[in-house]
Amino acid sequence: MRSFFSIIILITFFIAGSINSTYSQNDQKPKLLWVQIERALPSKVFEYEEAQKNANEFFKKYLPSAQFYAYSSETDIYYYFFQIENLDDITKFYESVDEAVMKSGKDEMQKIITAFRDKTYSSESEVYVYDKEYSYEPKEPRVKPEEVGFERWVIIEYYPYYDEEALNACKKEIKEFYEKNNVPGDYQMYNKVFGGNSTISVTSENGKTRLDYLNYAKDFGDKYWEGFKPLYLKFMNFVKDYKIVDVWNRKDLSIINEKTK
Numbered sequence: 654m655r656s657f658f659s660i661i662i663l664i665t666f667f668i669a670g671s672i673n674s675t676y677s678q679n680d681q682k683p684k685l686l687w688v689q690i691e692r693a694l695p696s697k698v699f700e701y702e703e704a705q706k707n708a709n710e711f712f713k714k715y716l717p718s719a720q721f722y723a724y725s726s727e728t729d730i731y732y733y734f735f736q737i738e739n740l741d742d743i744t745k746f747y748e749s750v751d752e753a754v755m756k757s758g759k760d761e762m763q764k765i766i767t768a769f770r771d772k773t774y775s776s777e778s779e780v781y782v783y784d785k786e787y788s789y790e791p792k793e794p795r796v797k798p799e800e801v802g803f804e805r806w807v808i809i810e811y812y813p814y815y816d817e818e819a820l821n822a823c824k825k826e827i828k829e830f831y832e833k834n835n836v837p838g839d840y841q842m843y844n845k846v847f848g849g850n851s852t853i854s855v856t857s858e859n860g861k862t863r864l865d866y867l868n869y870a871k872d873f874g875d876k877y878w879e880g881f882k883p884l885y886l887k888f889m890n891f892v893k894d895y896k897i898v899d900v901w902n903r904k905d906l907s908i909i910n911e912k913t914k
Contacts, residue, residue, distance in 0.1 A: 684783040685737040686843060689721075690776065693729045697772040704768035705731075705906050711765050712908055715753035719746070723906035724804065726898055731906070779848030781855065787824040788841045795837040795869065801859045803866055806898045811852045811891050820891045827884050834877060838869050852893075863899060 693701040705723075712719040722734040735746075754762055811820070824842070831840075838858060845853040860866025 684785070685846075686781045686783060687735040687737055688779045688781065688848075689733040689735070690779065691731040691733070691773050692775045693731060693773050694771070695729055698729050701731075701769070701772040702906065704765075704772060707768060708765055709906070709908050711757065711761070712753075715756050716749055718749055720908055720910055722909065723903040724900040725903050725906070726900050731903075732900060733906075777848060780846050781843035782846055784842040784844050784854070787821070787828055788839075789828050789831045789836070790839050791831075791835065791837055793837075794839060796859055796861055796865070800861050802861050802902050803863045804857055804859045804900050804902070805866060806900065807856045808896050808898060809854045809856065809892055810894045811854070812893045813852060815852070815891050820888075823884070823888050823891070827881075827888065830877075830881060830884055834880070836873070836877065838873065 691701075720736070722736075724732040724734070726732075830836075841857045843855045843857070845851055845855075858866065858870075860869060
C-alpha cells in the first residue's frame, strides 16, 4: 500500500520539472500515465490479489474518485495505470488520499497495510507521456476498447544521445505506412518521463485474447511485412535493446467508474 500513498508527492515534483518544456512548446497539455508496478512473490500471488481487492474496497469507500486500470503478466507482475490529464490531478489525488486516511481511522488503515506485508519483493513507479502524434488509430478499430482482454507491450530502449529528429521522422514514416495500407490493428506509443532510464518508449498493441492477437500478428506478417521491413530495420537502428511483455486486463483488480468504461 505504500506505493499508492507515499509516492504520489514525489512524482508530482519530478514531473513538473520533466515536462515543463513540453507545456511551454504546446498549447495542449500532454496526457500523462502514472504506472505503479508491483512484483508479487510467486508463493503469495493469491494472497496478494485478495489484499488488493480489499484495498480497492477501501478506495471505493473512502476515495470514490479513485480510478485505475490493472494488468498482470504471466510472471506475477502487476501494473496499475492512473490516467492523468494534467499535473493538478496528481495534487488533487494526493490531497484526497490524505483525507481518506484521516476518515478511515488508524485500525482500518493498519489492517490494509498489514495485508500487503511479505506479498511482494519490489515496487516502483513510472510516468509516461502519451505520444499521440506517432500513435496509430484505424478508422474502425479491430478490437473495441471494451473487448480488449490482452495487450502486448514492446519496451524500447534507445541508444543514448540518439538523433531525435531522425527518429521522429522514422516514426512518422511508420505511421504513414499504416495509414496508407489501412492496417486494421492500432498501436499506442508512450515516452517515459519518470522512473529509471529516460530513453525508454513503450509500444502497445492489443487483442481480445492472446490467441486473437497472435492471429492478427500473423496476418500482418503475411500481408504487410515485405513493405514494412525496410521501415522496421530503419527504426531498429535507433534501438539499443527491447523486451516484450504480455499482460492481461484485470478488471477484477481495477477501479473504473461507470461513466469512463
